[in-house]
Amino acid sequence: MDQPERTFDVARGDLGVSLHLKQSLTVLAAKSPDPEFRRLAADVLSGALGVRDLVASEAFNTTLDRAFPSALANIESLPDEERDRLAADARERMNALVDSTGAHDEAVPAAIPDEQADEDWNQQGGILRSDW
Numbered sequence: 001m002d003q004p005e006r007t008f009d010v011a012r013g014d015l016g017v018s019l020h021l022k023q024s025l026t027v028l029a030a031k032s033p034d035p036e037f038r039r040l041a042a043d044v045l046s047g048a049l050g051v052r053d054l055v056a057s058e059a060f061n062t063t064l065d066r067a068f069p070s071a072l073a074n075i076e077s078l079p080d081e082e083r084d085r086l087a088a089d090a091r092e093r094m095n096a097l098v099d100s101t102g103a104h105d106e107a108v109p110a111a112i113p114d115e116q117a118d119e120d121w122n123q124q125g126g127i128l129r130s131d132w
Contacts, residue, residue, distance in 0.1 A: 008044075010051045016094030021051070023097070037063050 011017035022045065029041035037059040043049035054060055075083065 006047065008051050014094075016091075016098045019097035020090075020094050032063060034059055034063055 006022075007013060007015055007018040008021050011021060025041045025045050029038050029045060032038045032041065036057075040049060040054050040057055040059055044051055044054050078086070
């Protein structure tokens with residue numbers, strides 16, 4: 001029997017968000033120029049460290065200080081329609097990730113209406129790119 005997919009507590013029970021976070025952390029663990037950040041991301045993936053521990057680290061803050069300004073500028077320069085399209089694409093990708101596992105968590109509540117959605121996950125931007 002397959003093991004259920006591990007969900008991260010910061011995903012609030014949303015398997016799609018957890019799978020997206022796992023993919024993002026995998027890229028970051030492999031591609032970050034900072035060895036300490038790579039180690040911390042790998043520790044989160046292994047379960048040895050929580051996401052909150054990662055984001056509280058100096059390595060995470062240093063990485064964000066370097067990557068976030070250009071990512072934010074890219075997002076802010078997009079027309080509203082393009083941001084909406086990217087958000088819809090991100091939701092589709094997260095749903096596809098869940099569907100590809102064949103696992104569905106019945107305890108996950110229905111989708112949050114757009115006006116209440118977590119903006120951090122509705123914005124796809126440069127910070128998740130692997131080319132920095």
